[in-house]
Amino acid sequence: MAEAAAASLDGATVRFPERTVGPLDLVLFPGTITAIVGASGSGKSTALNLLAGLRRPDDGRAVPSAPGRVSMVFQSPTLMPWADALTNVALPLELAGVARAEARARATDQLSAVGLGDRLTALPRELSGGMAMRCALARALVTRPDLLLLDEPFAALDTVTRRRLIDDLHAAWAETKPAIVLVTHDVEEAVFLARTAVVLDPLGRVAARVDVPGDLPRPPGFRDAATTRAAVTEVSTALAATMEPAS
16 A cells, blocks of 8 residues: 655646746655755745645645644744743644643653753753754644744754754754655755755746655765765755846
8 A cells, every 4th residue: 555645736826917827746655755956936935835744835736744743843933932941842742732731741751852851940041042943843843743944943943953953953854754744945955954955046946856865864974975965966966056037
């Protein structure tokens, strides 16, 4: 029996007043990690909204994950400023009807998994940028989603913090194996995080799919491996081709 997709887009097209995005085809299976790269305005965030069920396509078909089985992390951590880290992470469980004691126990475990076990009572203003994003990731993962959508969550962080967070994300992914989709402008980030990099053209269509070799989570030395550098070059070349003026 064929494995069911966590979410999919089949010729999904969205019409805006000034432009049309798509048609876009994408199938996401449990345990896969996909990065979407493309120029600004190419429809990366539109694709996430379709996969999350936040928008319906004007043409084609979008099959998002079931309600309550998808989590999303944005560029900003979007934490409740008046609530401590534990309360922030437990919130989605409590809203789903999980008993408060169980919700807080699961939130404690998830915060510990991302290295914040000693910051349970810290308010967002007491966390560094990297810690706040770890808290946001813990909140997204605590519900054990089938699909995790990441809308450039590492963009505002320094390189060292970004790399550590991706390592943390890989470790968390290895526990429950959700499908993950990352939107990013950073080609190296896409290659390090994902098994597959999808390049969108300016109209929001898939221009290239690049399979990234290597194990997940990434082993030491992965960034400098010849196969990794070749994948970075392949994605970069495909992205550059989408930006060339039509002849």
